[in-house]
Amino acid sequence: MNPLVPTITTPSGVWNPLVWLMVFLLSLIIALIIYMRGEKTRKKGMQAGVFFSGDRPPEGMDAHIAAHNIGWGFMEALRPYYRAMRKMHTGIINDYVGWFLGILAVMLIIFLFWGGA
Amino acid sequence: MNPWDLIMNNAPALAIAIPLLGAFVTPLINRAGRKAMLVWVIAVLAFTEFIALLLVYQVNTYGIQVYVFGANPHTLTVPPDSGGIPVRIIFTIDGMSAFTALISATLGLVVGIYSVGSEKFQTAQEKFFALLLLLVVGMMGMALTGDIFNFFVFLEINSLAAAALVSYHLNKGKAVEAAFKYAVVSSIGALMILFAIAILYGEYDALNMAMIAQRMYQTGFSTYDMIAMTLILVTLAMKCGAVPMHYWVPDGYGEAPGGTSAILVVASQASLYGLFRMSFTVFGLSANTSSLGWFMIILGLLSMFIGVTMAFLQHDIKRLMAYHAVSQTGYMLLGVGVGLATLGTAAFNQxxxxxxxxxxxxxxxxxxxxxxxxxxAGAIIYRVGTSDLNKMGGLAHSMKFTAVFFLIGAFAIAGIPPFNGFASKLMIYESVYQLNPFLAIVAAIVSMLTLASFLKVFHSAFLGPKIYDVKEVPKSMLFAMSILAFFIILFGIFPNIAIHYLVAPAAHALANPLGYITKVLGGGA
Incomplete structure (x- = not known):
């Protein structure tokens, strides 16, 4: 294996990052060409503006979405799972040790009765 | 003997001795001024890195290396009058040991450089750097030693130094509480390992890993071995942050200074190394490797999924990243677990x-x-003074380099090509799939959730209107980040550099416990 050859062969195929990079760069160049052939007389300065339902946001309004709002739907959909997870993560040291010793006991039983040797 | 030969012949001992000496001398040199102390610490870490590279070179060129403390020659593992027992402390360095040692030394050096800037305004910096060097000693020792009791000692050095570093910023007592929790779980874990060592010593009259493995194989795997194995493996799984024993990770990583969190990742990986070393080398010949492999696979699956879903919930940047560290540990357990589960079968070679x-x-x-x-994350907190993502925003306006480095790290952890995370995840997906497709499906879903989680962080911290009027972080911090970014891109575009020189030798070393045992018990002449 030549370490400077970027191809890695997996059990199901191959991966070459340089080929991927070349395709990626080619895609960027094509995108740039399409962009440059676009309408030249467009109004500038509007494209990056923030709009709520077609209106500009009121003066002084915070246009930034805070972290706790991102992914709300995902967490809401998994509410029962997250409720159980929050119960597990108590932050109490006794529980940390309890989980450790509990897993130790379970693994001892599993290895002793269902294999290990 | 010229200095070069001296270094070449004693590299394993120097890998421990240099940072250990460096740690204890650091407070003394600090008397001559902060600059002198910083030059000393960086020089010690750079020399340790050099030694680690040398060990990789020696292992790749000459095969497994043994270093016997107090013996003449230093390769005399079994003295003629010892009754066939390797009585002295022996460092045994194979591909996996050298691999772990190199990661430990590299991150130690990078974090040292970073901390020159990030800890500039803190008090007791000499203690911080002395502890950092001690942590490097602990990690290197765990990786290099071939003696099970020695392993316990270095594990303790690792745990104590890490706990003290976690508490360094105090943070109104929160950091101290996190350090206390880390110290308690580590101490209880260390007691379990000590108990296991006592069992093994009582059975085999030996502390050398190769000797224990050989005698265990000759006499058969007993119930006592089973108990010792469970105590060691479960404790090391806890120490590397595997679910459901991961609770200390978000506390510890979350409250530690930014640089310390980075080195704690490697400190946990030293325990992961221990888990792999014990599973393959010490118990691999005698125990049921299929059961052990599935133990790792199940821990890996739980860690991947629970780690990433808990990360998604967080709005503290450090805790979020800590849960991702748990999740990523799952990938390592999954990959190596599949290897262990198939060891000795035709599927292993497939x-x-x-x-x-x-x-x-x-x-x-x-x-x-x-x-x-x-x-x-440390750079952000250094400038804005909070780790709460809800209070951040618009930092890309003023911290452009940090934003780029964050994106490189985020794309790499999410497995976006052509960064390094993609290469290793691809290798894991396409191989574990063949054992059970469900494993690869979970791994791929976790990768998508990781990307979603880091997009949330990037949006919250770096995008949006400018909230903080801050400057970019000091140059030493940027330089440290650029070193890691460089290797992420290098190993992404040229993965075979890492695979050829580091990864393949490590995997082959783990898969060949007989080679390890023969090298130690063959006399070492």
């Missing part, structure tokens, strides 16, 4: 060894990109 290589490649990749991400 895909098991490849899964192991993927898992081991992920170790170094994770050290690089999670190290970088923690350093960027």
């Amino acid at each position: 895909y098991g060894l490849y899964a192991m290589e993927g898992g081991i490649f992920h170790i170094i990749n994770h050290a690089l990109y999670k190290g970088l991400l923690f350093l960027t």
